[in-house]
Amino acid sequence: MSTFTRDSTSTSTGSTSDGTNGPTDGTSDATTTEANRRPRLSGMTWLVWRQHRAAFWTTLVATALLVGWIVYQRGQLVDFLDGYGYPGENLHEAGGRFQQYNDAFSFVSTGLQALPILLGVSLGAPLIAGDLENGTAKLVAAQSMSRTRWLATKLALVGLVVVVSTGVLSAVFGWWWNPVKSEATVMEWTSGAAFNTTGPVPVALTLFSVFGGVAIGMVLRRTLMAMVVTFGFTVVLQLVWSDFLLSLGNVVTVTTNKGVTGENTFPSLPHSAHEIDQSYVTGSGDLLGWSTCRHAETDAAQQACLDKADVVGWSVQYLPMSQMNAMQWFGASILFALTAGVVAFIFFWGRKRLF
Amino acid sequence: MSEGMYAGQAAIEAYGLGMRYRRGWALRDCSFRLPAGRICGLMGPNGAGKTTLLSIAAHVLRPTNGSISLFGEAAGSVESGRRTAFLAQEKPLFRRFTVAETLRLGRELNPGWDQRAAEGIIRAGNVPFDAKISTLSGGQRTRVAIALAFGKSPDLLLLDEPMSDLDPVVRHEVMGTLLAEAAERGTTVLMSTHVLAELENVCDYLVVVSGGGVRLAGDVDELMSVHTLVTGAKEGDGVPSALGRHTLVESRTSGRQFTALIRPEGPVTGPWDMGTPTMEELLLAYLRSPDAPPLITPTAQVHGQGLGTGAVAA
Numbered sequence: 001m002s003t004f005t006r007d008s009t010s011t012s013t014g015s016t017s018d019g020t021n022g023p024t025d026g027t028s029d030a031t032t033t034e035a036n037r038r039p040r041l042s043g044m045t046w047l048v049w050r051q052h053r054a055a056f057w058t059t060l061v062a063t064a065l066l067v068g069w070i071v072y073q074r075g076q077l078v079d080f081l082d083g084y085g086y087p088g089e090n091l092h093e094a095g096g097r098f099q100q101y102n103d104a105f106s107f108v109s110t111g112l113q114a115l116p117i118l119l120g121v122s123l124g125a126p127l128i129a130g131d132l133e134n135g136t137a138k139l140v141a142a143q144s145m146s147r148t149r150w151l152a153t154k155l156a157l158v159g160l161v162v163v164v165s166t167g168v169l170s171a172v173f174g175w176w177w178n179p180v181k182s183e184a185t186v187m188e189w190t191s192g193a194a195f196n197t198t199g200p201v202p203v204a205l206t207l208f209s210v211f212g213g214v215a216i217g218m219v220l221r222r223t224l225m226a227m228v229v230t231f232g233f234t235v236v237l238q239l240v241w242s243d244f245l246l247s248l249g250n251v252v253t254v255t256t257n258k259g260v261t262g263e264n265t266f267p268s269l270p271h272s273a274h275e276i277d278q279s280y281v282t283g284s285g286d287l288l289g290w291s292t293c294r295h296a297e298t299d300a301a302q303q304a305c306l307d308k309a310d311v312v313g314w315s316v317q318y319l320p321m322s323q324m325n326a327m328q329w330f331g332a333s334i335l336f337a338l339t340a341g342v343v344a345f346i347f348f349w350g351r352k353r354l355f
Numbered sequence: 356m357s358e359g360m361y362a363g364q365a366a367i368e369a370y371g372l373g374m375r376y377r378r379g380w381a382l383r384d385c386s387f388r389l390p391a392g393r394i395c396g397l398m399g400p401n402g403a404g405k406t407t408l409l410s411i412a413a414h415v416l417r418p419t420n421g422s423i424s425l426f427g428e429a430a431g432s433v434e435s436g437r438r439t440a441f442l443a444q445e446k447p448l449f450r451r452f453t454v455a456e457t458l459r460l461g462r463e464l465n466p467g468w469d470q471r472a473a474e475g476i477i478r479a480g481n482v483p484f485d486a487k488i489s490t491l492s493g494g495q496r497t498r499v500a501i502a503l504a505f506g507k508s509p510d511l512l513l514l515d516e517p518m519s520d521l522d523p524v525v526r527h528e529v530m531g532t533l534l535a536e537a538a539e540r541g542t543t544v545l546m547s548t549h550v551l552a553e554l555e556n557v558c559d560y561l562v563v564v565s566g567g568g569v570r571l572a573g574d575v576d577e578l579m580s581v582h583t584l585v586t587g588a589k590e591g592d593g594v595p596s597a598l599g600r601h602t603l604v605e606s607r608t609s610g611r612q613f614t615a616l617i618r619p620e621g622p623v624t625g626p627w628d629m630g631t632p633t634m635e636e637l638l639l640a641y642l643r644s645p646d647a648p649p650l651i652t653p654t655a656q657v658h659g660q661g662l663g664t665g666a667v668a669a
Contacts, residue, residue: 043463050456051449135447138415142441143464144507146433 044153063165074176109193116209117234124213125226132221151350166202174198182272190274199328204335209234211342248327249319256313272321281315366391366543373420374407381407383567388657395560397547403564405547409515413441440509446500450489461506473506494525514546570641573652585615587627604647605640616640
């Protein structure tokens with residue numbers, strides 16, 4: 001209480017300390033030297049950070065721990081590859097010795113893929129629903145700052161935490177994967193395990209999930225219900241996204257005209273290309289399923305059947321790995337646009353319907 | 356009634372306020388004026404629309420119809436937001452914040468923050484600054500909420516049943532603090548309450564809402580002086596016809612006696628006892644008889660059609 005005795009004798013206006021919280025929480029008086037040592041939040045930013053600091057710090061600390069783990073794992077991986085002689089030696093022949101490195105990838109990538117769901121439910125849903133449920137939204141609305149400012153600060157801070165966390169994880173995970181990127185046995189690049197955990201995709205997916213959770217919480221006004229509904233929303237988002245993922249690329253079609261039965265008639269695809277479909281192509285350019293004439297009992301009968309159908313070669317559709325980056329950015333930009341729509345809705349709802 | 360009573364600014368001017376929820380109208384065509392510098396009681400039965408009215412004034416709710424201006428500015432404008440403090444009925448506070456952090460919230464979000472006033476109110480109740488809000492008693496929380504409202508240095512303080520969860524001793528003490536602060540700064544206070552005693556000792560202005568509309572509004576002394584409580588022997592059924600030329604608010608009979616609260620339209624003559632009603636009698640009479648004509652005294656009347664009219668002369 002001594003601080004207050006001191007303050008009551010001073011004539012300064014509105015510049016007293018925060019009591020027993022010590023000088024770090026004091027005012028920006030030039031005399032409080034310690035306060036100047038670390039950057040101090042102020043105004044609405046301080047309030048929002050203070051209110052959600054447990055969730056924000058948990059997210060950031062968990063991110064840091066995971067980054068540390070990934071850095072360690074990458075060291076182990078590189079050591080193994082150097083010892084093994086990769087890429088000179090084929091990894092397929094390493095067998096069980098490579099298994100533990102493979103497992104580490106699938107373990108971490110599962111975690112990263114769950115991130116949008118986890119953060120959407122834990123950070124997004126309660127962000128505003130909590131204030132509406134406890135009445136603290138009214139408390140903030142009764143102060144001198146506008147509601148829009150409050151919403152903007154909340155979204156900005158939670159967005160910052162999400163972008164920092166997922167951005168760093170995405171970069172570090174991509175760096176870990178890079179040495180074995182072309183090995184489909186580790187992760188196929190079109191699978192969620194690789195596509196949704198590297199580049200801009202985890203940032204965009206998580207941001208959309210979290211802001212979607214915020215909007216859901218704002219409409220439902222109940223934290224628990226908002227968390228449940230957000231869980232459903234984020235799971236559905238994952239399903240729709242994984243369905244939709246391959247249509248982000250420009251499918252490349254390669255056709256051959258050397259028949260389909262002989263040696264080396266199948267076209268050679270670029271390394272790590274993701275094959276989408278293969279079929280027979282006829283002289284007139286029509287496509288036939290590759291099971292055509294499979295029922296023939298002898299090779300000669302099959303050849304006759306193929307000749308009769310006028311099959312001249314293969315037609316194979318695939319996505320080359322070189323498209324991965326463009327596909328990720330294209331998908332992410334769609335998600336960012338959806339997120340912008342959600343933000344617009346949040347501000348609209350905040351102005352018209354919040355109370 | 357004189358021209359002079361219009362002098363001075365209006366703290367609140369409400370024009371035909373209406374608020375409809377899904378259940379129906381909570382407030383209908385509610386118009387009144389509250390002159391600056393008054394301590395005004397807002398009375399009414401449960402569900403009369405008191406909380407709705409205060410929430411609209413605090414810009415927590417938007418009215419379905421009508422408008423409200425605070426010191427001539429629309430509710431919700433930056434200016435009126437700064438000059439108004441609102442203490443909601445549930446007194447929401449961040450439970451995980453300490454008392455000191457709660458005051459810091461006020462300091463960070465309000466440009467005109469008065470830390471000394473806020474700390475003074477906290478210290479007067481011996482509330483520890485490092486205590487978490489969740490560990491405080493109801494009375495201590497109310498005190499913190501009031502400190503937060505007063506620290507804003509408002510010109511208008513809107514209080515929704517501020518003392519409802521306090522014991523009589525704490526209630527008396529907190530009310531004393533509140534009045535001393537308001538008197539010192541000339542703060543206008545609009546306070547809803549159920550407790551008549553709170554009003555009688557504290558308020559010099561009164562607004563009674565019932566059934567969604569304003570029934571009674573004006574200076575307390577003036578409201579009392581224009582009413583007469585008449586008691587006498589019953590003649591036949593109900594009230595003597597000689598009283599018929601006055602405005603009858605409410606009449607009751609018991610045994611061979613009748614009691615009537617009237618607004619005399621001239622000298623009242625008759626073989627009856629006449630007296631000034633107490634505030635309680637006045638309030639109960641109006642609340643019990645929804646058909647009685649409402650009384651809005653001139654200082655409490657709004658003129659013009661809403662915002663933009665500013666201060667109005669009679």
